[in-house]
Amino acid sequence: MNPLAYLTYLFEQLPNIDTTDPGELDKLLPWSATLPIACRVYNNN
Template sequence: KNFLFSNTPRGARSSAIIYSIIETAKENNLKPYNYLMYLFEQLPNVDTNDPDVIDSLLPWSDILPEECRLPAKEDTTASEA
């Protein structure tokens, strides 16, 4: 249903790729907008054939900048004594 308004199979595929990147960023506690901006800034300047470079840009990478990350949630399940 998300691709109901895609005019072509290529458009539907492109939408699916973007949706997947955004949802994976969310699952890894990233701010999707900030993460996409970071990717758009970095990708033109890196060797995309180098697997180590690509790994460093993935949503679960430990070396992503802090501005891409959501603030850590406080543990509200701990009981107060």
């Protein structure tokens, strides 16, 4: 996980979603498959 990219994405998305909907919040969790690739760091091993 790229912490800076993840936090930037999180703070950009939070004001625009329905925070009362758990499904919408689940999409923002660090292990969500819907996060942008820029937020991920892949292991080359």
